[in-house]
Amino acid sequence: MCVAAVSTVQPVLAQTASPAASADKVDQLIKLLDDPEIRALLNKQTAAPAAEADTSMSATEFSALGHRIRDHLRKIGEAIPQVSSEFMRAGGTIADDINGHGPLGVFGLFLTMVLIGLGAEWLFHRIASRSRMHAALAQTDGARQNPLHSAGRHLFAVLAPLVAFSLASLGLFMAMTWPPLLDAIMLPLLLGVIACRFVIRIARLVLIGPRTGKDVAATAGLVPIDRASAVFWYKRIFWFACVFFAGWALVGVMVALSIEPGVRATVGYALGLGMLLVAIETVWNRPAAIARPHGRGAMEWALTFYLCLLWGLWVAGLVIILWLGIYALILPGLLKATTAMARNAFGGTPDVPGSGNPVVEVLVERGARAIIITLAVLWLAFLINKRSSMFTGEAMTDRIIQGVLAGAIILLVADILWQIAKAVINRTLEHAQVSTADSAHAARNGRLLTLLPILRTMLAIVIALIAVMMVLSGLGVQVAPLIAGAGIFGVAIGFGSQTLVKDVISGVFYMMDDAFRVGEYIQSGSYKGTVESFSIRSVKLRHHRGPVFTVPFGTLGAIENMSRDWVIDKFTISVGYDTDINKVRKMVKGVGAALLEDEELGPLIIETLKMKGVEQFGDYGIDLSFAMMTKPGYQTTIRRRAYMMIREAFTQNGVVFASPTVQVAGGDSSSAAAAASTVKTAMDLKKLAESGEGA
Incomplete structure (x- = not known):
């Protein structure tokens, strides 16, 4: 900060200390600027470079990129014969600067620090063994553990010994005074070992599960896959991590030994071939390829070509395009595994409706995905900022790139907010769909089922509009005119x-x-x-x-x-004129009591069946009115059951339903038949007339 402040103040002091120009010199400058010839010359010199830059920028853009790639490859080719000589010179440098100790002495010191760290790790295991026994006993009590506590305990059991290893090896080395060159060599080696072990331990926890004594097969990883697939992917991650961090540490050692950049790049590319071979072997032997009915085929060849292309981009120096290709290759699978791991660890039990916490599940799942994508975006932004000369280097291009990267983060935040809101609304809808006997609770559930889907749609529209506006604003688009x-x-x-x-x-x-x-x-x-x-x-x-x-x-x-709330159902029944009305009232009262005692229909009746009285005197009998109060939607079912019970009661007690009858005096059968025919014809004509009026 002091250096920055001094560098900022120095131009100001220089400007204030400069002597003031005399008035005569100012007058001479003004006269020269007023001269038409000088003015034309200045305009010509200022316009020519701009025009030349405008016409040549687009024409030479790709040509310059091709030249840079050829120059990079030429330097790599020139550095290959220098590899052996540079390493011999590095060995001499080590012997000269570290008290006569050669590379074997450095390796011996490195091995000593690693053994000290392993001893500290073993001692930590012995001290923590009692707490692990208590945790195992607590786990056998039968109580269901909190997934957060279980995941935290396993993570601590896996990473705490590595922290002890790191403090013992790296901390001891940093606490002591060493020659500067030895310090610069040992630091990347120790950091490479620590980082490699951390990656391998985390991969084991995620895929296979924590080690529990001799019964390793009893545990399972956080990703829900079969054990054979888990072991396969764990072994490939193990070898890939070993090759990667070995190369990373070796490059750090070469930087400390001041080896030529071309030689460092050549050695790095050679070690990259090891990672390429591991990746190709993984493509051809992965479980999905072996389990395919037709075996290995076009997909494996395409992935192999893609991996070789990535290695070629790395060798050509196209680092940004290389990382875009790596993201396209590994991000989909990594995000899929993260989602499966989050749902497996924090999701509810499938057989138990309403189990689990949707907010925690969404936060863990989407949060982990957002962290992965954000780290990828930040790393890509760092590379673009560092290597912006590979592109145009213009302010507009830089702003667009920054806007795209910032827009990705905005969309991630919007996605998390939407997923949380949707999870809460969906869980509330699931609870509201559960039937209940409480009428007030049922009314509340019906209101939620009505309003929450509309609220969910409105939230999606609002969040999407806000996110799109923020992304457009980050890209430099004027949002105010759009809103207006x-x-x-x-x-x-x-x-x-x-x-x-x-x-x-x-x-x-x-x-x-x-x-x-x-x-x-x-x-x-x-x-x-x-x-x-x-x-x-x-x-x-x-x-x-x-x-x-x-x-x-x-x-x-x-x-x-x-x-x-309720429904009142009314209906009428016609009985003969000689029927005892009080007797019918008592029978209907018994029918109402029987309906209340029915296990299926009784809870649906608010006020049971009652006879209201005589409604009117009809042509053929007395119309009796009946009514009952039921819950909405069940009145038809209850009325049909009441009809059946009333008919049975009337039949048992000799009550006759009203029906049209004809009485003919005398015993002449022909007269009775004629009268019956006349009545039937009259009734048919009446029905025909009624149907005509209804039409």
């Missing part, structure tokens, strides 16, 4: 689609008034049916005969809700 234009366009659309606006506003007020809910049977004009779902502008009604009506809210009008 959208407002004007919205007003024009509002005038042009008044019916749509009416439907949307009417739907909002229907929801505020709680006029109907999902699952209720309503009637509006000629439309009636059970409410199935909503949209922003319409409601879907399922008719009891099957058809579905999609009715806009603006055309609903008055709503007749037949599924709220």
Whole structure:
């Protein structure tokens, strides 16, 4: 900070200390600038470079990139014969600067530090063995452990010994005073061993599971895959990590020994061939390729070519394109494994509805995915910032690249917010779909089933619009004119689609008034049916005969809700004029009591069946009125059962239903038949007349 401050202040001091120009010199400068010849010469010199830059930039852009690639490859080719001489010189440098000790002495010191770290790790295992025994005993109690506690305990058991190893080996080396060259050589070696062991341990925890004594097969990793596949991927990660960190440490040692950059790059590319061979072997022997019915084929050859292409991009020096290719190769599988691991560790039990915490599951799953993508984006941004000369280097290009990288992070945050909101709403909907006997709770559930899907849609639209606006703003797009234009366009659309606006506003007020809910049977004009779902502008009604009506809210009008609170069902029965009305009342009272005692229909009856009295005197008998109060939607079923019970009671007690009869005086059979024929003809004519009026 002091250096930066001094470098900032020095130009200012230089400017203040410069002597003031005299008035004569200023007058001479003004006269020279007023000269037309000098003015034309200045304009020519300032315009020529700009025009030349504008015309040559696009023409030589790719040519310059090709020249850089050829120069890079030429330097690599020139460095290959120098590898042996550079390493011999490095050996002499080690012997000269480290008290006569050669590479074997450095290797012996490195091996000593590693053994000290392993001893500290073994001692930590012995000290922590008692706590692990207590944890194992607690695990056998039968109580279900919290996944967070279990994952944290396993992670501590895996990483804590490595922390002891790191503190003992690296900490001891850093605490002592060594020659500068030895310090620069040993540091990357120790860091490479520590990083490699951390990666291998974490891979073992994720794929195979923690080691539990002799019974290793009893444990399982966090990723839900079979053990053979887990062992396969663990071994490949082990070898890949060993080759990668060995190369990384060796490059650090070569930097400390001041080996030529071309030689360092050549050795790195040679070690990269080892990683390439491991990757190709993984492609051809992976479980998915072996389990394929037709065996290995075009997919394996394509992946092999792709891996060789990545290595070629690395050798050519196209680092940014190389990392884009690596991301395209490993990010989909890594994100898929992260999702499976999060759901396996924090998801609910599939057989138990409502188990698990959706917010924690979404936070862990989407948070882990966001961290992985964010780290990849930040690393890519670092490379682009470091190697921006590979592209145009213009301010507009840099701003676009920064906007794209920032937009990726914005979209990740928006995705996390949307997934959390959606998980909470979906869990609430699952709870609301559970049937309950409490009428108030059932009404609340119906309201939630009605409003939450609309809220979910609105949240998705709002989050998407905000995220898109922020991304466009990061890319340099002026958002204010877009918002103003959208407002004007919205007003024009509002005038042009008044019916749509009416439907949307009417739907909002229907929801505020709680006029109907999902699952209720309503009637509006000629439309009636059970409410199935909503949209922003319409409601879907399922008719009891099957058809579905999609009715806009603006055309609903008055709503007749037949599924709220209770229903009174009334019907009439005609009996003969000689029937004892009080006797019928007692029989119906018994039928009502029997309905209440029914296990299936009794809970659905609020007020049981009662006879209200004589409704009217008909042509052939007395019309008796009956009524009962039931829960909505069950009145038809209860009425049918009541009809059956009333008929049985009337039959047992000799009560006769009213029916048209004809009495003919005398014993002439021909007269009786003629009279019956006359009555039948009259009744047929009456029915025909009624049907004609109804038509």
